[in-house]
Amino acid sequence: MADHPGHRIAARRQSRRLTQRDLATAAHLSLGMIRHIEQGTRAPSPSALESIAAARGVDPARLDPAFAGTGHRVHAALPSISAAIAGYDIRLDPPGRRREELRRAVATAVVQRLAAQYGLIAGAAPALLRDTLALLHHSAGEQREDAARLVAAAARCADAVAYKYGAHDLSARLIDVMRWAAVQSADPVLQTSVAYTSAETYLAAHAYRLGQAALEQALDASPAPVTDAAAAARGALFMRTAVVAARAGAAGAAYDHLERAGTLAVGLVEGVYLGTAFGPSSVRIHEVAVAVSLGQDHIGRALDVARAWKPGNEVPAERRSGFYVEVGRAQLWSGQPDAAFESLKVARRLAPQHVREHPWAREDVEKIRRIKRADAESLSAFAEWIGAV
Structure with missing residues (x-):
C-alpha cells in the first residue's frame, strides 16, 4: 500500500539517486532484505528501520510514523548526556576531534533539531558535548569564543531532546551550560538567543508570570539590532516572551511583544539565525500560539490565521x-x-x-x-x- 514504510524508504533512496545496493551497503543489510522492504512484502524490524534511517541521516519515525523505538533510545541516552555536562566548567583532556570536524557535527545536530529528529541527536549528544566542552577549555582568544558558541549550540540540541522527553531537570542544567558558554563567548547576541531557550524552564514549571518577568529583563539587556542576527535574536525573544505572557494571562503584554517581533521581522528573510528560526512566517505562527495560549476567548484569531495562511518549507x-x-x-x-x-x-x-x-x-x-x-x-x-x- 502507498503508506507502507518501504515506499517512503524507496522514495528517499531514489531522491538521493542511490541504488538498492548502495542503501544495503550503507545500512549493513542484505540486498534481498532491502528489496523486500521496499516492495512492501516484508516489514522492516525496528533494528533494520533504525539502520536504514541512520544510513540516510533521518529519524526512523520519518520513514515509519508508527515507529516507537526512538523514545527508548532517547531515555537510554539521557544518563550519558547528564554525565557529559557534570563538570562542564572543569578542564580535563583535549577534545577527540578537530575544530572543523566538531563544527560540522554541531551543524548536523542543529539541522536534526530543527527537523525534530530526536533519536539521532540523543545518540550523538554525549560525545558532542564532551568534545565541544574540551575544545572550549583548550582554546584561547577568538578561538575560545568560537568554541563557546559550539558548546552553546551542542547544549541546545541536547536540551531539545531532554525537554521534549520530560527530563526537565536535565534540561535546566543544559540551559545553565548554555548560559555559561554564552558568557565565555562575550557575545551579547548569543546571550539573547540563550534567553529564548531559557523560557523552557518556566514553561515546564508553569511559572508563567516569573518567566514573563525574566524574559522581559533579558529583552531590556539585549543589544540594539544593528545586524540581521541581532534583530532575529531579539525578535525571537519577543516571540517567546509573547507566548509566556499569554500563558500568564497577560493578553495586552502578549500582543505587544508579538507586535514588536513583527516589526523586527520586517525586511528579514525567514531563516535560521543562531539556531533559531525567525522571520515573518515565524511571527505569524506565534500569532496562533499566543491566541491558543490565551485560551478559548482568543481562538478566533488563531482560526483566522489558519484559514488565510499556511507555513511553507521556509519554516x-x-x-x-x-x-x-x-x-x-x-x-x-x-x-x-x-x-x-x-x-x-x-x-x-x-x-x-x-x-x-x-x-x-x-x-x-x-x-x-x-x-x-x-x-x-x-x-x-x-x-x-x-x-x-
Whole structure:
C-alpha cells in the first residue's frame, strides 16, 4: 500500500539517486532484505528501520510514523548526556576531534533539531558535548569564543531532546551550560538567543508570570539590532516572551511583544539565525500560539490565521508541526473535531517525534476519541501511536 514504510524508504533512496545496493551497503543489510522492504512484502524490524534511517541521516519515525523505538533510545541516552555536562566548567583532556570536524557535527545536530529528529541527536549528544566542552577549555582568544558558541549550540540540541522527553531537570542544567558558554563567548547576541531557550524552564514549571518577568529583563539587556542576527535574536525573544505572557494571562503584554517581533521581522528573510528560526512566517505562527495560549476567548484569531495562511518549507519542520498542533487545538475548541484531527495528522507527517511527545496533541486526540463515538480506525491507530489509549 502507498503508506507502507518501504515506499517512503524507496522514495528517499531514489531522491538521493542511490541504488538498492548502495542503501544495503550503507545500512549493513542484505540486498534481498532491502528489496523486500521496499516492495512492501516484508516489514522492516525496528533494528533494520533504525539502520536504514541512520544510513540516510533521518529519524526512523520519518520513514515509519508508527515507529516507537526512538523514545527508548532517547531515555537510554539521557544518563550519558547528564554525565557529559557534570563538570562542564572543569578542564580535563583535549577534545577527540578537530575544530572543523566538531563544527560540522554541531551543524548536523542543529539541522536534526530543527527537523525534530530526536533519536539521532540523543545518540550523538554525549560525545558532542564532551568534545565541544574540551575544545572550549583548550582554546584561547577568538578561538575560545568560537568554541563557546559550539558548546552553546551542542547544549541546545541536547536540551531539545531532554525537554521534549520530560527530563526537565536535565534540561535546566543544559540551559545553565548554555548560559555559561554564552558568557565565555562575550557575545551579547548569543546571550539573547540563550534567553529564548531559557523560557523552557518556566514553561515546564508553569511559572508563567516569573518567566514573563525574566524574559522581559533579558529583552531590556539585549543589544540594539544593528545586524540581521541581532534583530532575529531579539525578535525571537519577543516571540517567546509573547507566548509566556499569554500563558500568564497577560493578553495586552502578549500582543505587544508579538507586535514588536513583527516589526523586527520586517525586511528579514525567514531563516535560521543562531539556531533559531525567525522571520515573518515565524511571527505569524506565534500569532496562533499566543491566541491558543490565551485560551478559548482568543481562538478566533488563531482560526483566522489558519484559514488565510499556511507555513511553507521556509519554516523548519518542528515549527510547522507545532503550528498544526495549535491550530488543531483551536479547531477542537470551536467544535470542529474532524478538522482538528486532520491538523494533527499534518503535524505528524511533518515531525512525528515532535507530535508524539507533545502533551497538547495527546490531550486533544483523547478528547476527539471521546467526541467521535464511531471511533474511526484511523483515529484509534493515531491514538494508540501517540499513547492516548
